[in-house]
Amino acid sequence: xxxxxxxxxxxxxxxxxxxxxxxxxxxxxxxxxxxxxxxxxxxxxxxxxxxxxxxxxxxxxxxxxxxxxxxxxxxxxxxxxxxxxxxxxxxxxxxxxxxxxxxxxxxxxxxxxxxxxxxxxxxxxxxxxxxxxxxxxxxxxxxxxxxxxxxxxxxxxxxxxxxxxxxxxxxxxxxxxxxxxxxxxxxxxxxxxxxxxxxxxxxxxxxxxxxxxxxxxxxxxxxxxxxxxxxxxxxxxxxxxxxxxxxxxxxxxxxxxxxxxxxxxxxxxxxxxxxxxxxxxxxxxxxxxxxxxxxxxxxxxxxxxxxxxxxxxxxxxxxxxxxxxxxxxxxxxxxxxxxxxxxxxxxxxxxxxxxxxxxxxxxxxxxxxxxxxxxxxxxxxxxxxxxxxxxxxxxxxxxxxxxxxxxxxxxxxxxxxxxxxxxxxxxxxxxxxxxxxxxxxxxxxxxxxxxxxxxxxxxxxxxxxxxxxxxxxxxxxxxxxxxxxxxxxxxxxxxxxxxxxxxxxxxxxxxxxxxxxxxxxxxxxxxxxxxxxxxxxxxxxxxxxxxxxxxxxxxxxxxxxxx
Ligand SMILES: [Zn+2]
Numbered sequence: 064x065x066x067x068x069x070x071x072x073x074x075x076x077x078x079x080x081x082x083x084x085x086x087x088x089x090x091x092x093x094x095x096x097x098x099x100x101x102x103x104x105x106x107x108x109x110x111x112x113x114x115x116x117x118x119x120x121x122x123x124x125x126x127x128x129x130x131x132x133x134x135x136x137x138x139x140x141x142x143x144x145x146x147x148x149x150x151x152x153x154x155x156x157x158x159x160x161x162x163x164x165x166x167x168x169x170x171x172x173x174x175x176x177x178x179x180x181x182x183x184x185x186x187x188x189x190x191x192x193x194x195x196x197x198x199x200x201x202x203x204x205x206x207x208x209x210x211x212x213x214x215x216x217x218x219x220x221x222x223x224x225x226x227x228x229x230x231x232x233x234x235x236x237x238x239x240x241x242x243x244x245x246x247x248x249x250x251x252x253x254x255x256x257x258x259x260x261x262x263x264x265x266x267x268x269x270x271x272x273x274x275x276x277x278x279x280x281x282x283x284x285x286x287x288x289x290x291x292x293x294x295x296x297x298x299x300x301x302x303x304x305x306x307x308x309x310x311x312x313x314x315x316x317x318x319x320x321x322x323x324x325x326x327x328x329x330x331x332x333x334x335x336x337x338x339x340x341x342x343x344x345x346x347x348x349x350x351x352x353x354x355x356x357x358x359x360x361x362x363x364x365x366x367x368x369x370x371x372x373x374x375x376x377x378x379x380x381x382x383x384x385x386x387x388x389x390x391x392x393x394x395x396x397x398x399x400x401x402x403x404x405x406x407x408x409x410x411x412x413x414x415x416x417x418x419x420x421x422x423x424x425x426x427x428x429x430x431x432x433x434x435x436x437x438x439x440x441x442x443x444x445x446x447x448x449x450x451x452x453x454x455x456x457x458x459x460x461x462x463x464x465x466x467x468x469x470x471x472x473x474x475x476x477x478x479x480x481x482x483x484x485x486x487x488x489x490x491x492x493x494x495x496x497x498x499x500x501x502x503x504x505x506x507x508x509x510x511x512x513x514x515x516x517x518x519x520x521x522x523x524x525x526x527x528x529x530x531x532x533x534x535x536x537x538x539x540x541x542x543x544x545x546x547x548x549x550x551x552x553x554x555x556x557x558x559x560x561x562x563x564x565x566x567x568x569x570x571x572x573x574x575x576x577x578x579x580x581x582x583x584x585x586x587x588x589x590x591x592x593x594x595x596x597x598x599x600x601x602x603x604x605x606x607x608x609x610x611x612x613x614x615x616x617x618x619x620x621x622x623x624x625x626x
Contacts, residue, residue: 116370118361119311119337120354122148123157124386125170126186127315127351128341133561133580134390135587141170142177147385148342149180151378153354155208157339160186161200162193171200175207182206182248189213189238198245208250209242210280211235215253215267217260228263232270243275251276252315257283257296264296265303272304278311278337283326286319286349290329297333313337316352318344323352328360331370342386343394343401355379355400355432363427380433381457388493391578391589393565400432403486433457440484443477450488457485459492469495479572479595486568490576490593502613503553505602506530510541518544524552524606542601549602553609557581557588564597577604583612 125141125148128134136144141158148156156178159171175183183204187193189211201207213224213235220226226234235251242249251271256264268279281296288296293314301307314330314337316323327338344353358374365371383401387394396403406429421428441449447470454461454469461469472491477483506525512518518541523532531552538544542562550556561580566573575597579590588611592603 114369115365116336118331118335118370118372119154119313120152120358120372120374121155121157121184121313121337121339122151122153122341122354123315123339123351124148124341124345124354125174126157126159127339127347128343128345128386128390129159130347131345131350131390131392134345134392136389138166138170138173140389142173144342144386144389145174145178145183147378147382149178150375151382152373152375153181154373155182155184155337157184157186157210158201162187162196168196168200171197172203175201175204179205182208184208184210184250186210186212187238187242189234191241194238194241194245198242202245206248207246208248208278209246210250210252211238211242211276212252212254212280212282213238214255215264216255216258218258219255228266232267235267236270236274239271239274239276247275247277249276250278250280250313252280252282254282255284256281257288257293258285261296261299265300268300269304269306272306272310276310278313279307280313280315280337280339281330281335282315282339283317283323284315286317286323288316288326289320289322290325293326294329294333297330297335301334311336313339314352315339317347318349318351318353321349323350324356324360327352327357328368331361331368343383343392343398345386345390345392353399355383359400359427359432362431376431377433381459384489384493388591391561391563391580393563400427406434434485440482441473441477441488442482443474445473445477445483453485453488454492457489457492459489459496461492461496465492465495476574476595480574481572482570484568487574490567490574494591494593501606502526502610503549503606505599505606506532508545508548508599508602510544510598512541512544520544520548522548522552522602524549541598545598545602546605549605549609553606553613555583555609555612557583557609557612560587562601564600567593575600577601579604579608581605581608581612588612 125144129136145156145158158174159167161168161171171185183201185197185201187197187209194209194211197209201209213231214220215231220231239249239251253259253264253267271279297312300312312335314327314335316326331338338352338357340352340354340357342354344350358372358376361368361370361372362376380401383394394401399405441453450470450473451466469491476487503524503526506523508520508522510518510520517536518538519536521534522545523530533548533551535544535548537547546559559579560582563578564575567576568574572595574593574595577592577600581588581590588608590604590608592600592607594600594603
């Protein structure tokens with residue numbers, strides 16, 4: 064799936080096996096810092112009780128998020144996510160790592176050319192060819208940014224880069240200078256900053272700002288920090304680096320210990336002005352600081368942090384759904400803010416309190432994150448206007464034609480299912496707007512199977528005005544039989560690499576959502592299908608992926624790594 068990640072910014076270094084290694088490093092990092100903590104801390108940015116500082120939201124869903132295993136997006140999907148991020152109100156979009164592959168380069172360049180309203184950033188290692196390539200891709204943006212990174216911790220210096228401290232500083236300075244020659248907005252990241260000796264970190268940061276870095280990002284690349292630790296790092300930088308006021312301090316936290324959001328908040332408290340995060344917290348390994356959590360924490364606790372963001376919180380849930388759909392990484396039920404249970408108050412004692420006064424158990428309102436109250440259930444008598452209204456409330460803007468198509472599907476669903484929830488409507492809309500042009504569609508199927516019996520399938524697909532049918536006795540089960548029949552009719556033979564079913568809403572008549580990943584000629588293609596019948600949903604998902612394969616064959620889509 065990913066072939067070019069050997070120089071990934073976030074790749075975990077292989078730590079030596081010796082016990083106590085990290086504690087040794089830790090001591091070395093902090094030895095000379097302790098004395099500093101007894102010096103008078105720099106006055107935090109002065110503000111009145113009512114004033115609130117704006118925190119820059121730097122979204123890296125398309126770069127770090129896309130590096131989650133299996134989360135690769137094609138060009139069209141990346142453009143769609145970028146547009147959604149603008150509507151969400153993020154300040155900076157890290158669109159990719161242009162030198163990583165031609166696909167990454169194209170995606171960053173296309174986003175830079177077409178997406179307006181946010182800064183578009185491209186990542187580069189501290190190498191001339193990387194920086195040149197990043198600029199080639201982002202230069203079309205309304206507001207371009209180059210993000211240069213170089214590892215600074217002892218473990219990376221010794222094992223990965225084989226460079227001493229002086230060489231690191233020199234390389235950082237050269238890299239930032241080269242980027243500044245292209246672009247006034249340059250971010251510098253000392254990779255693995257959190258495990259870098261604090262003195263040396265201060266030295267590198269000062270040197271980068273000196274030659275023009277406008278943002279200095281402190282990554283916790285391996286997810287090693289804790290909130291108190293992160294707070295101290297930022298405080299020391301603010302105290303010790305003489306030119307620190309010339310740059311925005313940023314943090315980039317990973318969630319290996321489950322503290323990415325807490326660490327980012329601690330950094331904000333200590334004076335950081337930018338937080339790097341991803342939608343649904345996706346990213347390398349355990350992921351990144353989750354955008355929805357940091358944004359809602361700052362919004363809900365503005366009384367404490369006196370900080371806010373430009374994010375339109377009502378766009379959070381629709382954006383979360385979009386990212387889950389295009390990456391295939393579903394959100395866990397109990398995930399804060401965007402999980403299915405995040406606003407469900409089921410325990411009797413809580414329900415009683417909620418009915419008397421919502422704020423007894425509710426610190427945020429579901430509508431503030433774009434979740435409409437789901438007690439308004441649609442059914443077969445609901446009209447087009449009611450559907451349009453609900454689609455709008457869910458954050459979708461449909462064209463008249465799209466609305467008509469979704470309405471037809473809605474009516475069909477209402478015949479099978481009495482109560483139609485928001486999750487059902489979202490699934491229908493997403494199937495419609497993320498669908499590919501349908502060369503083949505499912506006309507009908509019938510399958511019989513049972514214990515110790517080879518399934519028997521009759522299946523028809525439509526291609527334009529033509530209907531093709533087959534009858535087979537084959538497969539390991541009904542789903543396998545349906546897949547084999549579709550392969551025969553379409554003449555496209557694939558290997559199924561992933562198959563997942565989950566229910567969209569609640570109840571026995573809930574719709575099943577199927578995601579498949581098919582391998583065809585060495586490339587992976589994703590498919591998605593929804594139905595109250597899980598075998599039909601499987602057939603639709605399989606055909607959806609087959610249609611993607613066919614659309615590439617027709618040259619109607621740019622090839623990229625995964626579709
Ligand atoms: Zn990262």
